[in-house]
Amino acid sequence: MSARKQGDGQPEDGGATAGKRLKIAKFSEDPEKKGLSRRLKDAEISLPIVYGTIAFYLGRKASESQSHKWTVYVRGATNEDLSAVIKRVVFQLHPSFNNPTRVMEAPPFELSECGWGEFEIAISLFFHPDVCDKQLDLYHHLKLYPEDESGPQSTKKPVVVESYDEIVFPDPSEAFYARVQNNPAVIVPRMPAGFNISAPVAPENTSERERGDTKDHPLSQWFMNFSEADELLKLAAARQQVQAHIVKLRRQLSVMDGMPQLSKPAPAYE
Amino acid sequence: MDAKDILGLPKNQLPIPQEKKSRPPKEPQRKPDGISREVYALTGGLAPLMPSVDVSQLKRRPPSDEKVTWQWLPFTNSARKDDLQLFHWVRVVNGVPPTGDYAFAKYNKSANIIKYTDEEYEKYLTDPAWTKEETDQLFDLCERFDLRFIVIADRFPSSRTVEELKDRYYSVSRALLSARAPPADITGHPLVKPYNISQEVERKRALSMVLSQTKQQERKDTEVLAEAKRITESRMAAKGPEESELPAVANIGPDNSQRAITGDAVTPSTAMPSSAIAASSTLMADNASTLASLRMLRVYLRTYALDQMVQAASASAGLRTIKRVEQTLQELGVNLKPKVPTKAVCAEHLELRKEILTLLNLQKQLQYKEAEGTSFQDSPYSETPGTPKRAPRGDQDRPFMPDPLGFGGDRFGKRDQKRKAPGRTSEAAQSPSQSKRPRKMKASDI
Numbered sequence: 001m002s003a004r005k006q007g008d009g010q011p012e013d014g015g016a017t018a019g020k021r022l023k024i025a026k027f028s029e030d031p032e033k034k035g036l037s038r039r040l041k042d043a044e045i046s047l048p049i050v051y052g053t054i055a056f057y058l059g060r061k062a063s064e065s066q067s068h069k070w071t072v073y074v075r076g077a078t079n080e081d082l083s084a085v086i087k088r089v090v091f092q093l094h095p096s097f098n099n100p101t102r103v104m105e106a107p108p109f110e111l112s113e114c115g116w117g118e119f120e121i122a123i124s125l126f127f128h129p130d131v132c133d134k135q136l137d138l139y140h141h142l143k144l145y146p147e148d149e150s151g152p153q154s155t156k157k158p159v160v161v162e163s164y165d166e167i168v169f170p171d172p173s174e175a176f177y178a179r180v181q182n183n184p185a186v187i188v189p190r191m192p193a194g195f196n197i198s199a200p201v202a203p204e205n206t207s208e209r210e211r212g213d214t215k216d217h218p219l220s221q222w223f224m225n226f227s228e229a230d231e232l233l234k235l236a237a238a239r240q241q242v243q244a245h246i247v248k249l250r251r252q253l254s255v256m257d258g259m260p261q262l263s264k265p266a267p268a269y270e
Numbered sequence: 271m272d273a274k275d276i277l278g279l280p281k282n283q284l285p286i287p288q289e290k291k292s293r294p295p296k297e298p299q300r301k302p303d304g305i306s307r308e309v310y311a312l313t314g315g316l317a318p319l320m321p322s323v324d325v326s327q328l329k330r331r332p333p334s335d336e337k338v339t340w341q342w343l344p345f346t347n348s349a350r351k352d353d354l355q356l357f358h359w360v361r362v363v364n365g366v367p368p369t370g371d372y373a374f375a376k377y378n379k380s381a382n383i384i385k386y387t388d389e390e391y392e393k394y395l396t397d398p399a400w401t402k403e404e405t406d407q408l409f410d411l412c413e414r415f416d417l418r419f420i421v422i423a424d425r426f427p428s429s430r431t432v433e434e435l436k437d438r439y440y441s442v443s444r445a446l447l448s449a450r451a452p453p454a455d456i457t458g459h460p461l462v463k464p465y466n467i468s469q470e471v472e473r474k475r476a477l478s479m480v481l482s483q484t485k486q487q488e489r490k491d492t493e494v495l496a497e498a499k500r501i502t503e504s505r506m507a508a509k510g511p512e513e514s515e516l517p518a519v520a521n522i523g524p525d526n527s528q529r530a531i532t533g534d535a536v537t538p539s540t541a542m543p544s545s546a547i548a549a550s551s552t553l554m555a556d557n558a559s560t561l562a563s564l565r566m567l568r569v570y571l572r573t574y575a576l577d578q579m580v581q582a583a584s585a586s587a588g589l590r591t592i593k594r595v596e597q598t599l600q601e602l603g604v605n606l607k608p609k610v611p612t613k614a615v616c617a618e619h620l621e622l623r624k625e626i627l628t629l630l631n632l633q634k635q636l637q638y639k640e641a642e643g644t645s646f647q648d649s650p651y652s653e654t655p656g657t658p659k660r661a662p663r664g665d666q667d668r669p670f671m672p673d674p675l676g677f678g679g680d681r682f683g684k685r686d687q688k689r690k691a692p693g694r695t696s697e698a699a700q701s702p703s704q705s706k707r708p709r710k711m712k713a714s715d716i
Contacts, residue, residue: 015653041416045612046572063306075314106444127569131569132568132569133568134567134568134569136569136571138568138571159484164609164611165571165572165573165611166572166608166611166612166613167569167570167571167572168564168569168570168572168575169569170564170565170567170568170569170570171568187613226609226610227610228610228612228614228615230610231608231609231610231615232614232615233606234603235603235608235618235619235622235625236604236618237602238303238599238602238604238622239618239621239622241602241627242598242602242622242625242626243625244628245629246625246629246632249629249632249633249636250632252636253632253635253636255637256636256639256640256643257639260296
């Protein structure tokens with residue numbers, strides 16, 4: 001089966017990935033790959049995630065080499081289950097750890113360890129085949145010690161560092177779209193009326209698997225709240241200010257242009 | 271020799287090396303005659319080697335039983351139509367002159383052109399543009415001049431172009447051939463190849479154009495060709511990694527020709543190895559090209575996307591301007607990198623940055639204008655008499671500070687409505703020293 005590039009008369013090389021290389025209008029002959037090969041142009045599916053670390057001081061139980069217990073995780077921004085999109089997450093720890101490459105195949109995608117040092121953790125996200133065949137790498141600095149170093153560390157209050165980000169899939173396949181169009185963790189674009197793709201027939205039996213969402217996670221009380229409303233408000237206010245200033249300056253400039261005589265004395269300049 | 275003792279090597283040497291040893295000491299002692307010692311030493315102290323030449327290879331002398339003389343003899347040339355006799359030197363061996371034709375007669379080849387009878391002409395070869403006379407003349411000239419059409423065209427009584435003559439000749443020959451040998455065994459014949467007169471005319475015209483190109487045109491042509499080559503190469507580069515690594519093909523958009531695709535690995539947090547995105551003059555084009563390059567990635571983080579867009583937007587700005595933008599953002603209370611980078615937030619952030627850039631540009635313009643204006647000014651209107659430079663840098667860096675005045679007090683009225691500056695007077699006289707004391711813009715001022 002060969003796929004053809006739209007707008008290009010050339011046939012593409014064959015191969016396993018040929019089925020994916022299509023723009024929306026053309027179809028490959030193999031019906032199985034159709035879902036993969038048809039892509040939604042000018043639409044993007046985004047997955048808001050939060051990733052970070054929570055570190056507790058062990059207090060009395062602390063030793064030289066294990067002073068803190070920390071957890072690194074990737075969760076949905078609204079604490080929904082991410083497993084529809086993310087297949088597995090690989091955490092790459094400092095080489096001083098045993099088996100520094102930790103692979104999490106199932107949600108919740110997190111890892112807990114004990115240690116004493118701060119280092120950068122590399123988090124690699126691997127997606128399901130119909131989502132994306134490339135991995136995405138994130139980096140997070142593990143913070144164990146609180147900002148203000150006053151007083152002893154509390155074992156009750158952890159050091160929480162979280163980052164919000166959104167994973168964007170610019171050219172999603174139809175199969176992916178169909179699968180996640182009703183998924184609460186995923187932001188799906190509004191398609192024009194009449195655009196209907198049926199969801200796949202066999203939904204997973206959620207009762208058999210463990211819960212993938214983090215709504216009732218033991219650490220959920222420490223999760224940060226990310227509200228875009230605040231930021232939007234601030235940005236809107238800032239823009240207003242800047243725009244007002246621009247208007248003022250423009251007026252000044254036009255006034256200056258309008259009356260050049262004011263500044264020039266009779267003999268101009270040599 | 272002591273060393274040899276230590277090593278335990280035998281004192282007696284093998285005969286061959288011994289010979290060698292004995293010989294070289296001899297040579298330098300013997301002073302050769304004829305050459306000075308130094309020159310001889312150049313060769314390494316030995317006689318120079320000469321390639322051995324087989325004596326028999328040297329001058330091959332003819333067998334001594336032959337007697338060779340050279341004689342001045344007449345000869346005839348079979349290639350000539352007349353019986354002219356000329357003379358030349360001939361190598362005579364044992365009294366026998368060489369036989370055979372004149373050696374160069376075999377080179378007198380001529381073209382085979384077909385002859386037609388009048389009947390054949392009537393039957394196959396009539397042509398509205400050609401009279402029988404002309405055709406006959408043509409063929410006669412062809413025979414005489416061996417199908418050298420340039421010459422034939424020159425000699426042809428009525429003026430006909432070379433292409434016309436060629437065309438006539440070839441079509442006549444073809445018609446004759448096909449008439450005489452109807453079956454398809456003439457297809458191999460060279461004359462059957464059709465002569466396309468219009469194409470020939472065109473081709474020659476094009477050639478003459480190329481020949482007569484001026485130097486300027488030549489330069490322009492090479493430039494255009496180089497440009498085209500670059501475009502196709504970038505297209506090939508775009509297609510290359512696309513086809514090999516990125517499975518999906520995004521629709522790039524109108525600026526296709528100027529763009530190269532970014533690298534393959536998707537690691538947005540690290541610096542992506544991106545090929546240069548051709549610089550577009552407008553921000554919109556920048557955005558379009560960044561968007562397109564983002565779409566080439568199969569997946570990316572929104573923060574990364576925002577970074578790229580910000581970079582693209584500030585591509586035309588210098589480092590200092592970028593710093594000022596960031597300063598302004600801080601003054602406005604906005605995070606340099608949004609804490610909650612949703613699509614809407616990122617869009618707003620980008621727009622804000624662009625607006626700040628516009629603002630800074632306007633301020634700069636205003637600055638220049640004022641500098642121009644005040645450099646001519648020596649009137650008492652200025653509130654700071656004798657200070658031509660009115661726009662201290664420190665002041666301009668704070669965009670939300672009152673701008674230094676150019677002239678008149680009417681401006682102050684407007685400004686004061688917006689800003690209540692503690693400790694600042696609202697009269698016309700405002701010294702630069704005062705305006706140098708900046709006041710930070712507070713969010714509560716809104």
